[in-house]
Amino acid sequence: GLFAWAWKKSGFRRAIRFPADKSDIEVRRCGWLERWGLWLGLPFLFVIVFGGMLPPWDFDVREYHLQVPKEWFQSGRISFLPHNVYGNMPLGAEMHALLAMVFAPGQRAWWWGALVGKTVIASFAPLTAVALYAAGRRFASQTAGVVAALVYISLPWVVHVSVNGLIEGAVAFYTLLTLYAVLLCAEDSDKDEGRRSNAAVRGRWLLAGFLAGSAAACKYPALVFVVAPVLAWGALALIPKRRWQALMAIALAALCGCG
Numbered sequence: 001g002l003f004a005w006a007w008k009k010s011g012f013r014r015a016i017r018f019p020a021d022k023s024d025i026e027v028r029r030c031g032w033l034e035r036w037g038l039w040l041g042l043p044f045l046f047v048i049v050f051g052g053m054l055p056p057w058d059f060d061v062r063e064y065h066l067q068v069p070k071e072w073f074q075s076g077r078i079s080f081l082p083h084n085v086y087g088n089m090p091l092g093a094e095m096h097a098l099l100a101m102v103f104a105p106g107q108r109a110w111w112w113g114a115l116v117g118k119t120v121i122a123s124f125a126p127l128t129a130v131a132l133y134a135a136g137r138r139f140a141s142q143t144a145g146v147v148a149a150l151v152y153i154s155l156p157w158v159v160h161v162s163v164n165g166l167i168e169g170a171v172a173f174y175t176l177l178t179l180y181a182v183l184l185c186a187e188d189s190d191k192d193e194g195r196r197s198n199a200a201v202r203g204r205w206l207l208a209g210f211l212a213g214s215a216a217a218c219k220y221p222a223l224v225f226v227v228a229p230v231l232a233w234g235a236l237a238l239i240p241k242r243r244w245q246a247l248m249a250i251a252l253a254a255l256c257g258c259g
Helices: 002-010 031-052 059-065 067-075 095-103 109-139 142-153 156-164 168-192 198-218 222-236 240-258
Strands: none
Touching (some): 031 109, 031 142, 031 156, 067 095, 095 109, 109 142, 109 156, 109 168, 156 168, 168 198, 168 222, 198 222, 198 240
């Protein structure tokens, strides 16, 4: 209610245009929300970060996301776990816990490292909110970025999976950044193709592919929902003379991210 009241009171003063093609899309802007809106996300930020520090109670977290790094740490190497089927799953997000175990002191290093890793996994939610703010500000308006960030970080499902230590937040983070990188590539194709250096253009292709691969390194479905669409976009949507270069660059970068 406070948000709606402030939005209406401050009014809509300015329309901006989409930067890629200068189209006639109008975006409403709220000055009050731009200045103070992000502070509304602080309660959710505290709940997510401090909740992420709590010991795990979810089955998947206890037996999968933190148990596999614990077993690798205690055995001294990353290897196949014949007795734990979860060791065969993607474990990109869980590597934060394993790294923390390596640096944690004492006989209970696996425990403290697990809590650090769980907190890092929870932190993907506020990082995604920051990325939404940046994308909204770049492609629409600062108000759009603030609203997107607030809506995301306040979603009960996002808070739930983040506090519990589940890794869907990490997949969402890399998926959003992949989309962001694709939009930057689309800007190159639509606007700056003749002016931007080949190295910069290829760098954005590689970035999109690597981020898509990073999403797949966290969870298998990202191969279908992130990697495959990015490859299809590279094969169909780019300038024909660079299509195969882009496709190979994206595929190679995705392989580096999850291979």
